């Protein structure tokens with residue numbers, strides 16, 4: 001709902017300066033529309049006078065004259081139509097031009113950041129959506145203007161005939177209009193939900209059709225069918241909800257358009273007894289049936305069809321720049337601009353105070369896109385510090401940290417990396433809210449894929465559903481870590497840093513989670529606390545002060561005494577691969593550590 005309110009707020013915020021700059025045009029439109037006011041006023045007033053002062057008073061000529069006045073008033077109103085359309089162009093075409101300009105400039109800047117993601121949407125905005133906006137806006141202006149001046153003419157006529165008429169007429173009119181206005185935001189939200197569900201289903205169906213062979217080969221038919229069914233059900237739910245609100249709107253329409261004449265007829269005896277003339281009664285009925293009801297009907301029909309669409313389309317123009325296509329955004333996050341490393345440290349030094357011994361000392365390191373790097377080392381060797389510096393949380397005291405080849409900027413942080421510490425942050429709310437914390441637009445489909453990939457199924461079953469309330473105190477540490485991992489997985493930034501973020505998972509769960517992250521296109525840096533975790537990485541960084549080394553497990557067994565020690569400490573639990581060992585440099589056995597390890601196996605590093 002907040003998002004829908006946001007849509008209306010954004011659209012009205014952008015509309016205000018647009019209209020302010022065209023005050024003259026709006027006033028000219030209003031000037032022409034005054035003729036419509038006059039027509040409406042004379043329509044009912046002429047009929048009332050024709051009866052009271054003419055036919056019922058035995059003066060048929062006077063009656064005919066008043067009827068002629070009411071009829072002739074139609075002519076200037078027709079003239080007004082011409083003038084209105086002339087001014088309308090001044091109000092409508094600039095909107096279209098502005099939207100096209102906005103779509104084009106967004107497409108150009110978007111093409112730099114998301115070369116594949118913006119084309120289809122931009123094209124649709126420049127052509128189809130801007131036309132919808134223009135037609136919708138023109139319809140809205142025409143109908144709204146006509147409604148305002150017709151209602152004003154009718155109300156002025158009723159007042160002129162007999163002010164007490166308003167006591168009967170106004171309540172249903174106001175009530176119906178209020179109910180109708182109350183449906184505006186929910187209807188726009190439901191309309192948007194429906195569009196989104198429709199797009200999601202269409203995208204899934206298209207992808208499934210293209211991948212039929214792969215689906216069959218991988219035995220994923222059942223899963224694909226389930227996904228399709230879920231998406232179709234989403235769509236049905238959205239359509240039902242939209243239909244329910246449409247029902248409310250029909251009731252509002254009936255109250256607004258049909259009740260006033262009905263109440264007038266019911267109240268006629270009382271009004272006539274209290275001095276209302278027969279002519280005024282017929283005049284009032286003329287206003288209600290010939291002017292008010294059609295105007296209300298036209299406005300409501302217009303708002304319920306074009307209005308909702310207009311709001312949705314305009315919101316897409318005023319919305320934040322488009323995300324990449326769903327598959328891409330759900331799995332990749334913002335792609336790097338070039339082939340530069342995702343993150344790079346150049347001779348980075350870091351100390352926690354001016355007089356403190358540096359934790360990082362002229363350390364250089366680069367993390368390539370898609371790379372999986374493990375960081376190991378004894379307690380206190382600076383692994384978490386490195387993670388924080390790499391993530392831009394801590395600024396180096398010397399050297400440079402680069403993201404995508406550019407110096408780190410705080411503004412880029414959320415789009416470039418996600419850093420998960422050992423202590424997982426879980427808040428009271430639904431499981432869905434917790435999981436979507438870093439990516440509020442994550443679809444249920446991508447959440448389901450994440451649950452499958454990371455093994456959150458048992459937790460989901462225990463909680464019952466994604467919407468189940470999640471109480472942090474009732475989760476085990478491992479479950480909290482799984483939720484945080486799920487969140488990071490959905491965020492899928494170009495760089496994911498797990499700082500012992502799987503420490504409370506059992507080895508199998510940890511393996512599954514790390515493999516899932518490694519399969520994402522982004523780079524993965526894991527501060528490892530198990531050797532198995534380190535050995536899954538493409539490269540391992542061994543934090544060892546000035547002797548810090550980086551390489552594959554096999555290389556490090558040759559070049560890093562510390563790594564050999566660390567590997568040896570694990571041996572009872574996790575035998576290093578034979579091919580990685582040099583016979584003459586066999587690792588130490590358990591219990592023969594060099595004193596650097598603060599925590600004995602199996603807690604490991």
Ligand SMILES: Nc1ncnc2c1ncn2[C@@H]1O[C@H](COP(=O)(O)OP(=O)(O)OP(=O)(O)O)[C@@H](O)[C@H]1O
Nearest residue numbers: 352359377378379380381382383384385386543605
């Ligand atoms: N906020 C801080 N203020 C001062 N010193 C700190 C701070 N955080 C860490 N240190 C010190 O910096 C050094 C490196 O700490 P860091 O937490 O990065 O090591 P680590 O390898 O991650 O350790 P562990 O494996 O125990 O988490 C340690 O000597 C630690 O005491």
